[in-house]
């Protein structure tokens with residue numbers, strides 16, 4: 057499975073509309089990949105709290121501009137696309153941090169509403185509602201388990217995804233540079249403890265005054281880093297995943313079988 061992670065620059069001087077078009081072109085250029093991944097809240101910026109309500113959109117390609125553009129880009133490239141997340145506005149007016157996954161025909165295959173909201177009584181934690189359901193996606197090559205940014209700190213979510221059959225954990229993020237060490241550490245830890253591939257896709261640059269960690273990475277089920285961005289500039293991180301490694305690692309070092317709780 058060839059996976060390409062697009063570490064997108066979220067620049068406050070670029071309009072959401074321009075970024076959407078630019079990202080759609082970048083996705084179209086990934087034709088040949090089996091899975092393309094975008095970061096968390098790249099249309100508006102994960103820390104642009106004052107713009108969440110204004111930039112909120114529906115998760116449906118029939119009505120949401122990002123969902124529509126990403127559906128078309130996935131179809132044009134013929135790729136599975138984890139389109140990162142958007143500020144989703146429901147018809148009842150609630151906001152969620154919602155990830156969108158498209159099949160190569162452009163169909164919306166899954167949505168995932170971020171379960172753990174970041175901010176400790178500020179920002180996302182008060183502006184957004186919390187999702188309540190772990191989500192897996194049946195990609196033809198592997199079961200994907202979905203999580204978003206701060207979720208990475210909650211290993212019990214990843215265990216639930218493994219119990220639901222996940223072998224590839226996909227984590228879009230807008231992780232701050234201040235805690236870049238935690239990002240890389242948790243991404244590897246989630247891979248090792250769950251004997252899964254982890255695709256950790258962050259954003260580039262600085263938005264709403266928060267410098268981003270970047271350091272998007274592809275990690276194998278043994279915890280080896282197959283590919284990693286060396287900083288926080290916009291870049292594409294590509295790796296070929298040998299999916300047979302999931303079963304091999306689980307059979308030759310069967311720690312998951314020793315779980316008690």
Ligand SMILES: O=C(O)CCC(=O)C(=O)O
Pocket residue numbers: 102173174204205206207209230231232235238
């Ligand atoms: O946990 C962290 O340090 C960062 C989390 C975060 O930035 C987010 O979930 O938006």
